[in-house]
Amino acid sequence: MNRAQRRGAALRRELGLRGQVDVEAVAAGFGLGVRPWHFDVQTEMTMGGEILIAERLSPEERRWETAHAIGHRLLHRGNHLEQPKHVRQRHEREADDFAHELLIDAEEALAEGFVHSWEIAEHFGVPGKAVRVQARLVPDEPASQPGDCPRRGY
Numbered sequence: 001m002n003r004a005q006r007r008g009a010a011l012r013r014e015l016g017l018r019g020q021v022d023v024e025a026v027a028a029g030f031g032l033g034v035r036p037w038h039f040d041v042q043t044e045m046t047m048g049g050e051i052l053i054a055e056r057l058s059p060e061e062r063r064w065e066t067a068h069a070i071g072h073r074l075l076h077r078g079n080h081l082e083q084p085k086h087v088r089q090r091h092e093r094e095a096d097d098f099a100h101e102l103l104i105d106a107e108e109a110l111a112e113g114f115v116h117s118w119e120i121a122e123h124f125g126v127p128g129k130a131v132r133v134q135a136r137l138v139p140d141e142p143a144s145q146p147g148d149c150p151r152r153g154y
């Protein structure tokens with residue numbers, strides 16, 4: 001697991017969450033309110049102490065986007081839009097990694113005996129397209145420090 005995945009999984013464990021996460025309660029634990037908002041294109045945005053979620057979304061999508069926004073809040077500092085594109089893309093991926101581990105527990109899915117991704121999506125109340133069948137195949141981030149780069153000396 002990478003840093004974002006570890007953070008999401010740790011939070012799920014710490015809070016003793018099972019099944020469908022009450023993600024608004026999780027946000028409240030970090031002092032964040034969640035409010036539906038009339039975005040046309042955008043899906044979520046955090047302003048001050050509030051996560052704004054597009055009101056056009058399904059409950060499953062709202063759960064996912066709220067978890068994603070909490071991920072940004074815990075993992076990334078500063079104004080997202082001021083970051084260079086490659087950093088923004090990395091942040092987006094990390095927020096999704098965080099959301100996946102906060103909302104979907106692979107052990108719990110195995111224990112339930114789920115076979116199909118739709119069963120997992122339904123059980124955890126997340127959008128079907130968010131379920132990653134290869135979640136556990138994502139390689140760990142290298143533990144070494146920058147100075148320990150194995151390519152040093154080439």
Ligand SMILES: [Zn+2]
Binds near residue numbers: 068
């Ligand atoms: Zn985002």
